[in-house]
């Protein structure tokens with residue numbers, strides 16, 4: 391089969407590799423029909439994720455057709471159309487039982503890390519993928535949901551919702567600020583209204599992205615590069631700050647911004663993946679009764695989000711800006727990697743025949 395192979399920093403190739411095989415009775419093989427590229431894949435390409443070794447097939451998002459099942463798999467069958475979640479879940483360990491799939495102790499990839507695809511085991515940017523713990527790690531695509539919609543539930547929608555909106559303890563009437571309007575920030579914006587946010591302020595240094603955020607549910611926008619950005623945000627509140635500040639970029643500057651605009655008693659929900667330490671002004675912040683949260687997505691809300699997509703309540707197609715054939719993977723990486731000039735949000739790659 392063909393797959394996108396990581397060759398070391400800055401180098402990838404769509405090339406021939408052996409087809410994956412069932413290794414454990416709980417595995418299935420999925421033929422990838424639809425996949426996409428994540429900002430995290432670009433981090434890998436930059437060399438920011440050293441656990442990814444040369445030779446690894448990348449990708450942790452995908453929808454496809456089950457082509458083979460392991461001997462102990464009884465709830466999935468050949469021909470099923472499934473969403474492959476970016477997080478593995480053995481379904482049995484103490485963390486899986488709590489819904490903390492991000493820390494699944496199953497011995498695939500690494501014990502205690504749920505994100506294994508395109509990281510510690512071969513991923514979904516391929517014609518076929520082996521899915522471990524399949525019964526608890528994939529979701530059947532319900533009628534009325536397209537593959538394109540389904541693939542947005544592999545990672546970005548649960549990430550913005552769980553680690554941004556839910557960890558931020560968003561409640562009815564809250565003023566929510568989301569720093570970063572990439573796919574993950576936009577997913578937080580789209581799902582913040584599920585918990586009744588009264589205002590959703592999008593903050594990004596890219597003004598086009600801020601404008602785009604308004605079509606995802608942002609009520610207001612602020613350019614992060616404006617000298618008076620903070621005053622503008624504060625003016626959109628009662629003067630004391632936002633209830634929930636969601637960081638969806640992953641650099642020290644934006645984490646600091648989140649701590650500057652949160653009101654006493656409010657929440658800072660960090661979603662971004664950070665590669666550098668951040669300074670926490672604890673000496674000033676402690677007295678404001680602020681809660682700071684962070685985490686790797688669990689994808690435990692995928693079934694719920696899937697229902698909302700099926701009902702047309704979450705209009706996720708608007709995330710998709712570009713379409714490619716699966717074999718055009720390198721071109722798709724180029725388009726996605728130059729998002730500022732191409733306007734790419736999610737690029738969809740599809741199998742042809």
Ligand code: NAD
Pocket residue numbers: 428429430433545549553569570571572573574575576593594595596599614638639640641643644661662663664685686687
């Ligand atoms: P992205 O790169 O597509 O978007 C980031 C946005 O931030 C862009 O619109 C950019 O213009 C903006 N930005 C950059 N620097 C800024 C600054 N200084 N001030 C204001 N805006 C700025 O990223 P994405 O795919 O949306 O992902 C966002 C973050 O979430 C990344 O760090 C990604 O690795 C992380 N992530 C976390 C999890 C998790 O489980 N916690 C899962 C998936 C992705």
Ligand code: ZN
Pocket residue numbers: 428429430431450476545546
């Ligand atoms: Zn991702």
Ligand code: ZN
Pocket residue numbers: 479480481482483484485486493494495496
């Ligand atoms: Zn587990």
